[in-house]
Amino acid sequence: MTGIRRLAQHLDISIGTVSRALNGRPDVNEETRRKVLEAAAELGYVPNQSGRSLRQGTTNIIGFMMQTGTEITGQGDTFFMSVFDGVQTVFARHHLDLVALLCSSEEDPDDYLRRVVARGFADGLILSATQRHDPRFEFLAKRKIPFVTLGRSLTDVGQPWLDLDFEGMAQTSIDRLVAKGHHRIAVTRPHDDINLGHLFVDQSARALAAHGLTLDPDLVFSSKPNEAGGYHVAQQLLAMKDRPTAILLVNETIAIGFYRGMSEAGLKPGRDIAIIGRQSPQSHFLSPSLTGFTLSRRDLGIALAEALLATMPAFSHFYPDAELRKVWSEDLVEGESDAFSLPA
Amino acid sequence: MTGIRRLAQHLDISIGTVSRALNGRPDVNEETRRKVLEAAAELGYVPNQSGRSLRQGTTNIIGFMMQTGTEITGQGDTFFMSVFDGVQTVFARHHLDLVALLCSSEEDPDDYLRRVVARGFADGLILSATQRHDPRFEFLAKRKIPFVTLGRSLTDVGQPWLDLDFEGMAQTSIDRLVAKGHHRIAVTRPHDDINLGHLFVDQSARALAAHGLTLDPDLVFSSKPNEAGGYHVAQQLLAMKDRPTAILLVNETIAIGFYRGMSEAGLKPGRDIAIIGRQSPQSHFLSPSLTGFTLSRRDLGIALAEALLATMPAFSHFYPDAELRKVWSEDLVEGESDAFSLPA
DNA sequence: CATAGTTCCGTAAACGTTTACGGTGGCCGA
DNA sequence: TCGGCCACCGTAAACGTTTACGGAACTATG
Numbered sequence: 166m167t168g169i170r171r172l173a174q175h176l177d178i179s180i181g182t183v184s185r186a187l188n189g190r191p192d193v194n195e196e197t198r199r200k201v202l203e204a205a206a207e208l209g210y211v212p213n214q215s216g217r218s219l220r221q222g223t224t225n226i227i228g229f230m231m232q233t234g235t236e237i238t239g240q241g242d243t244f245f246m247s248v249f250d251g252v253q254t255v256f257a258r259h260h261l262d263l264v265a266l267l268c269s270s271e272e273d274p275d276d277y278l279r280r281v282v283a284r285g286f287a288d289g290l291i292l293s294a295t296q297r298h299d300p301r302f303e304f305l306a307k308r309k310i311p312f313v314t315l316g317r318s319l320t321d322v323g324q325p326w327l328d329l330d331f332e333g334m335a336q337t338s339i340d341r342l343v344a345k346g347h348h349r350i351a352v353t354r355p356h357d358d359i360n361l362g363h364l365f366v367d368q369s370a371r372a373l374a375a376h377g378l379t380l381d382p383d384l385v386f387s388s389k390p391n392e393a394g395g396y397h398v399a400q401q402l403l404a405m406k407d408r409p410t411a412i413l414l415v416n417e418t419i420a421i422g423f424y425r426g427m428s429e430a431g432l433k434p435g436r437d438i439a440i441i442g443r444q445s446p447q448s449h450f451l452s453p454s455l456t457g458f459t460l461s462r463r464d465l466g467i468a469l470a471e472a473l474l475a476t477m478p479a480f481s482h483f484y485p486d487a488e489l490r491k492v493w494s495e496d497l498v499e500g501e502s503d504a505f506s507l508p509a
Numbered sequence: 510m511t512g513i514r515r516l517a518q519h520l521d522i523s524i525g526t527v528s529r530a531l532n533g534r535p536d537v538n539e540e541t542r543r544k545v546l547e548a549a550a551e552l553g554y555v556p557n558q559s560g561r562s563l564r565q566g567t568t569n570i571i572g573f574m575m576q577t578g579t580e581i582t583g584q585g586d587t588f589f590m591s592v593f594d595g596v597q598t599v600f601a602r603h604h605l606d607l608v609a610l611l612c613s614s615e616e617d618p619d620d621y622l623r624r625v626v627a628r629g630f631a632d633g634l635i636l637s638a639t640q641r642h643d644p645r646f647e648f649l650a651k652r653k654i655p656f657v658t659l660g661r662s663l664t665d666v667g668q669p670w671l672d673l674d675f676e677g678m679a680q681t682s683i684d685r686l687v688a689k690g691h692h693r694i695a696v697t698r699p700h701d702d703i704n705l706g707h708l709f710v711d712q713s714a715r716a717l718a719a720h721g722l723t724l725d726p727d728l729v730f731s732s733k734p735n736e737a738g739g740y741h742v743a744q745q746l747l748a749m750k751d752r753p754t755a756i757l758l759v760n761e762t763i764a765i766g767f768y769r770g771m772s773e774a775g776l777k778p779g780r781d782i783a784i785i786g787r788q789s790p791q792s793h794f795l796s797p798s799l800t801g802f803t804l805s806r807r808d809l810g811i812a813l814a815e816a817l818l819a820t821m822p823a824f825s826h827f828y829p830d831a832e833l834r835k836v837w838s839e840d841l842v843e844g845e846s847d848a849f850s851l852p853a
Numbered sequence: 854c855a856t857a858g859t860t861c862c863g864t865a866a867a868c869g870t871t872t873a874c875g876g877t878g879g880c881c882g883a
Numbered sequence: 884t885c886g887g888c889c890a891c892c893g894t895a896a897a898c899g900t901t902t903a904c905g906g907a908a909c910t911a912t913g
Contacts, residue, residue, distance in 0.1 A: 168869050179893045184871060194891060211627045215562035216869030219898045224559075228608075246611065253613045262628065264572075265609035267590070269597045283555040284606065392794045425794045447791065450736045450769040512899050523863045528901060538861060560899030563868045 172210050176200060187212070227256055227473070228266045228287035232274060232294050243446055244417060244462060245293065248315065251466020252291065259480060261288075275300050282308060289473050291315065295326075297363075313473040315465075317364075325472040325489035327465060331365040333494055334415070334458050338441045339372035341497075342411045346507030347439060351384040351412040353398060353419065365415050384409050388419055395419030399426025410507060414442035414457075420502075424451055440502040443495070454500035465493050516554050520544060531556065571600055571817070572610045572631035576618060576638050587790055588761060588806060589637065592659065595810020596635065603824060605632075619644050626652060633817050635659065639670075641707075657817040659809075661708075669816040669833035671809060675709040677838055678759070678802050682785045683716035685841075686755045690851030691783060695728035695756040697742055697763065709759050728753050732763055739763030743770020754851060755783035758801075761792070764846075768795055784846040787839070798844035809837050 166174060173180040178197065185193045186201035204210075218224050229252060231245055249265060256263045266286075268277040274294075278301050281287065288311070292301060295316035305312045306322035314326045335352075342350055352369045355362035370380040386401060388394035395414065402408055403426065414420050420442040427434055434440050435453045442448065442457040468491065474480040475487035510518055517524040522541065529537045530545035548554075562568050573596060575589055593609060600607045610630075612621040618638075622645050625631065632655070636645060639660035649656045650666035658670045679696075686694055696713045699706035714724040730745060732738035739758065746752055747770065758764050764786040768778055778784050779797045786792065786801040812835065818824040819831035 169871095170869080180870085181872075181894075182892055185892085188871080190872090192891065197891085213563070213869050214628050214630075215559050215568075216898090217871070218559035219557070219563050219869080219900085220871045222898075249611050250613050250615075253611070254615065257613075262630070263611075265611055267593050267597070267607075267609055269594050269601075271594075271598065272601075284558050286558075286606070392791060396794065421791070421794055425796060428796060447736060447765070450740065450765055452769060452772060514899080524900085525864075525902075526862055529862085532901080534902095536861065541861085557899050560868090561901070563870085563899080564901045566868075 168213055168216070169210070172201070172204055172208060175208065176204050223479075224285065224288050225260065226262050226264060226287045227252075227289045227291065228264055228281060229291040230266045230268060230274075230278065230281070230293065232268050232270070247462035248466040248469065251463035251468075252470040253466075254463075255467055255470035255474070259474070259483070275304070278304065282310060289313075289477055291469060291473060311473060311477045313469055313476070315469060325476060327469050327472060327491050327493055329460070330492040330494045331362065331415070332368040333492065335365050335368035335413070336372045337458075337497060338413050339369055339376070342413075342439060342441065342503065343373070343376045343378065345411075345439065345503070345505075346509055347409075347411040348378050348507075349381065349384065349407070349409040349411070350378075351386060351402060351409040352380070353386045353388045353413065353415050355416070356387045356389050356394070362415065365413075369413065381409075388416065390416040391418050392422035392425075395422030395424075396426045397422070399423045399430075403427070403430050403432070409438070410505065411439035411441075411503070414440060417443045417445040418447065420448055420451060420455055420457070435500075435502040435504040437505065439505040441497075442502070444498055451502075453502055453504070456500040456503040457498060458495035459498050460493065460495045468493070512557055512560070513554070516545070516548060516552060519552065520548050567823075568629065568632050569604065570606050570608060570631045571596075571633045571635065572608055572625060573635040574610045574612060574618075574622065574625070574637065576612050576614070591806035592810040592813065595807035595812075596814040597810075599811050599814035599818070603818070603827075619648070622648065626654060633657075633821055635813060635817060655817060655821045657813055657820070659813060669820060671813050671816060671835050671837055673804070674836040674838045675706070675759070676712040677836065679709050679712035679757070680716045681802075681841060682757050683713055683720070686757075686783060686785065686847065687717070687720045687722065689755075689783065689847070689849075690853055691753075691755040692722050692851075693725065693728065693751070693753040693755070694722075695730060695746060695753040696724070697730045697732045697757065697759050699760070700731045700733050700738070706759065709757075713757065725753075732760070734760040735762050736766035736769075739766030739768075740770045741766070743767045743774075747771070747774050747776070753782070754849065755785075755847070758784060758786035761787045761789040764792055764795060764799055764801070779844075779846045779848040781849065783849040785841075786846070788842055795846075797846055797848070800844040800847040801842060802839035803842050804837065804839045812837070 169180050169183055173183045176183065182193060182197065183201050186198040187205065214225070229249055253263050266281055268274050290305065290310060290312040292312055293315040295314045295318045297319055299318045299320045302318060302320045302322045302324065306324065312324055314324060317326055317328045339350065350373065352366055354366050366385055373380050386398045388398045398419065399422065402412065414423060420440065423440065424434055427438065432438065440456065442455050444455065444457045444459040448455045448457065468488065471484050471487045472489050475484040475489060513524050513527050517527045520527065526537060526541065527545055530542040531549065573593055597607050610625060612618050634649065634654060634656040636656055637659040639658045639662045641663055643662045643664045646662060646664045646666045646668065650668065656668055658668060661670055661672045683694065694717065696710055698710050710729055717724050730742045732742045742763065743766065746756065758767060764784065767784065771778055771782065776782065784800065786799050788799065788801045788803040792799045792801060812832065815828050815831045816833050819828040819833060
């Protein structure tokens with residue numbers, strides 16, 4: 166005699182009533198519910214997840230899919246850890262278990278997702294490292310699996326997304342640098358069609374245009390989003406005959422490599438080139454200090470979780486007015502890396 | 510009509526035979542097995558995991574528990590990502606699904622583990638960030654849940670573990686530095702009772718003793734395993750009147766902070782102080798280059814997976830002679846950070 | 854030919870839940 | 884008194900598998 170049956174026998178009531186009591190159904194006497202909960206705690210009863218999954222066709226698991234190994238994510242990965250943390254706190258309130266599904270570098274993300282879904286692993290999914298054209302979207306939409314993405318994509322199937330505010334960052338940065346007298350300004354963009362990084366480039370161009378300036382195509386650098394990428398950009402940029410006086414480093418981690426590249430060339434950020442980047446735990450140890458955007462990753466995770474739950478029928482009533490699609494603004498923290506200004 | 514029943518009906522055989530065919534049981538005609546597999550592929554049938562879990566009492570899931578948010582892990586987290594990758598490749602061969610269980614900074618790891626286990630989440634677990642005295646060990650042992658740990662602990666319940674070769678690193682480092690004429694050598698250790706970091710300190714002392722030297726207690730620095738920790742160590746160390754001429758930075762990421770601390774004081778690694786640390790993707794961007802130990806994280810993950818499977822009855826025959834307890838040696842990559850030597 | 858053994862397959866129970874359905878008893882109003 | 888309603892509870896089916904058991908057909912052995 167195990168599980169709920171044991172509990173029922175111990176209380177001398179039927180298993181149906183026990184189940185109803187535990188699941189908060191209305192049609193059970195409050196007095197008996199009290200007894201059931203008490204006995205459950207006493208006997209240390211916890212419902213068997215396989216049993217309820219089988220019956221309800223639901224797993225109570227949400228998967229957060231990330232890529233490992235490959236340098237696509239690049240974020241130094243503490244980024245995702247923090248976001249995950251925020252997501253977790255929301256789901257915990259609903260007794261949903263959050264697990265990280267790390268797609269190995271050896272496996273195709275699409276195949277991996279297919280396996281996960283075929284196995285009926287999760288009730289909902291969070292996708293990161295979205296691609297410009299991402300087949301996963303349609304796949305999930307066709308199977309009616311609720312999901313939300315961290316990052317935009319051109320493949321829109323109506324799912325909720327959250328993303329960084331590329332446009333806002335570009336606008337703010339350009340305005341700031343132009344005000345300091347710069348007119349040859351370089352920007353970086355993701356090397357592949359990850360996310361909608363091109364929005365950053367586009368908006369930079371528009372912002373420059375508003376000041377009567379143009380974005381030189383030679384000053385758009387494609388970079389892997391890691392230290393090596395930034396280092397490589399520095400090498401390319403410093404080899405130019407007519408090198409820019411300022412640069413926007415849109416990714417979190419590339420500033421570290423860029424600094425290294427500059428110092429090897431005997432140059433100093435903020436003195437020889439103005440830099441605006443993004444803050445990260447690692448960037449705090451750069452010298453001179455980095456001027457860059459900062460982001461509450463945890464809040465981002467919370468918003469991500471709420472957006473997902475808002476689309477799941479069983480939970481949507483908890484979040485009637487969640488923002489389903491939202492760019493996440495970042496604050497600019499001023500450092501010394503963009504101190505370099507040109508005479509008017 | 511769904512699932513295996515549909516498949517059976519389509520083939521006009523019994524569901525029992527279908528199940529046996531799919532699960533590779535011997536008592537089924539090879540010809541029918543072929544047909545079943547064919548039809549399964551055609552109809553896109555995949556067994557319902559809840560059903561088999563309920564019946565077999567097994568989930569086919571292995572959980573890799575990590576801590577998030579808190580600075581305990583510190584490894585810049587790419588460390589775990591890489592290890593995870595290695596684990597994954599092994600499990601994939603056995604159709605085991607690996608998920609990452611990230612314990613939030615807000616939750617007690619013991620409570621978190623309790624929840625995971627109560628839910629019957631996984632067939633086996635990998636624990637990281639082991640503590641000097643770790644209650645999780647006995648908890649799992651009592652429930653007879655197979656697990657392996659990445660890191661040693663004084664709480665030994667006979668489970669397999671893999672760990673870094675603290676003794677080897679200490680011995681190699683001390684010998685090397687002493688050969689360069691250093692006799693005031695500092696070492697770092699984890700700030701809390703994480704892992705068995707004290708082994709590093711102990712072995713350093715023994716190695717020094719073998720050279721007729723002693724380890725000054727004032728030169729043992731306790732450090733959080735992240736950039737800030739290294740920075741703090743630098744500040745303490747540089748403020749000393751009789752400061753050491755060399756230091757061992759046992760953690761992967763603290764060198765970055767230590768470098769920063771030195772440069773702020775106008776000092777240069779490898780010129781004013783000899784440093785031996787540990788390599789990481791980030792440390793490649795340090796200048797001067799770091800002399801440090803390097804580790805095949807992926808291989809470590811593979812060994813970890815094999816050690817776990819070796820203790821699980823259903824898989825142990827695949828790994829008859831897996832090494833269950835092993836320190837993982839690292840190679841020393843020579844850089845410029847320990848160039849500083851003293852005249853004999 | 855009788856017997857034993859082997860190979861293959863069908864039957865049905867079991868895993869632990871949830872939930873539709875129906876039933877009992879009490880209360881209330883007509 | 885009766886019918887109806889309500890609050891509560893028990894019964895049993897269902898979810899999709901796996902597997903112990905037994906049986907049928909066939910082969911080998913004497």
